[in-house]
Amino acid sequence: MHTKTDSEVTTTSVATSTSPTRSPPRRPLYYVQSPSHDGEKTVTTSFHSTPVASPHHSSSSTHFSASKKDQQHQHSVNPWKHIDVIEEEGFLEKERNGGYSRRCYFLAFVVGFFVLFSLFSLILWGASRPMKPKIVIKSIKFDHVTVQAGSDSTGVATDMITMNSTLKFTYRNTGTFFGVHVSATPLELSYSDIVIASGNMKEFHQSRRSHRLVSVAVMGSKVPLYGSGASLSSTTGMPTLPVPLNLNFVMRSRANVLGNLVKHKYYKRIQCSITLDPKKLGALVSLKNSCTYD
Incomplete structure (x- = not known):
């Protein structure tokens, strides 16, 4: 194998560069x-x-x-x-x-x-809760009492009584920051388990820490007495002897502590023993020590 010398390489490069057929550079x-x-x-x-x-x-x-x-x-x-x-x-x-x-x-x-x-x-x-209303029955006055013969709605003959009376009591609201709405069941006067007169109390609102005197008319017109009227009848149409009567009703109080959201209801049943004295018609009869409150 033949190896080119430096002189040969130089000669070859010069020959190539001087060749007339070389393409121009791009x-x-x-x-x-x-x-x-x-x-x-x-x-x-x-x-x-x-x-x-x-x-x-x-x-x-x-x-x-x-x-x-x-x-x-x-x-x-x-x-x-x-x-x-x-x-x-x-x-x-x-x-x-x-x-x-x-x-x-x-x-x-x-x-x-x-x-x-x-x-x-x-x-x-x-x-x-402990601020319950206080109720005190003061007195009752009998304005008119009459017992006379008559007949009931079926035509049965019997003695009949007519009565007009007025009951007074005080109502006190002990609440310090709420009022109460007060109502009551019918006030009934009975003789020998026969209701001879009744009355309706008008509802009212009692403001906080206040009281009022309430008057209710208790009346009865030609109420049949049947056999119980024998001891009450007289020639004058007026009872001659004292007549024992009973008064019964329930007092209802509703306290709106916080509008309609928080309510309290108080119920008090009141019973009074009353004596009708024909000699004291038109006079006030004190009931301070004659009533019970349950």
């Missing part, structure tokens, strides 16, 4: 970068080549320029879109978390309000 291609109108940088390419450049070379350069432009556009636009998506997701997450917080605060406020309101109502209810 001009280098370069890129010109110019700003676009929208602030983004795009890359355009300018080719300087010999007039004999092939079409294949030109199309390749054009494709290269387009691909570079797409890449620059993606790098300049896509990052902002990505940031916008992240910011929107973060905003939605914060809004969602804020909605949960507001719901929790509202629920805590509602629960706390009801707990405090219930505690306050319980305190008022407990404080108002």
Whole structure:
């Protein structure tokens, strides 16, 4: 194998460079970068080549320029879109978390309000329990009493009594911060288990720490006595002897401690033993020590 010497290599290179058939050198291609109108940088390419450049070379350069432009556009636009998506997701997450917080605060406020309101109502209810109304029966006055013969609705003959009387009592509301609505069952005067007169008390409202004197008309008209009327009849139509009577009714009081939410109801059954003295018609009969209150 023959090895070339340095002189041979030099001679060969000189010969090659001086050869008349060598092709002229191609001009280098370069890129010109110019700003676009929208602030983004795009890359355009300018080719300087010999007039004999092939079409294949030109199309390749054009494709290269387009691909570079797409890449620059993606790098300049896509990052902002990505940031916008992240910011929107973060905003939605914060809004969602804020909605949960507001719901929790509202629920805590509602629960706390009801707990405090219930505690306050319980305190008022407990404080108002011992403040029961006080009722004192004062007197009764018999204005008119008549016993006469007659007949009932079926035509049976019997003695019949007619009576007009007025009962007075005091009602006191001991509550310090609530009023009461007062009503009562019919006030009944009975003789030998026969109701001979009755009266209805008009309902009223009593304000806190106040009292009033109540008057109720108790009347009966031609009430049949049947066999019990023999001891009451007389030629004058008036009883000649004292007549024992019983008074019965129930007083009802309703206290609205906190509107219609907290209420107290007090019931008091009143029974009085009364003696009708024909000699004291038109006079007040004291009942201070003749009544019981249950």
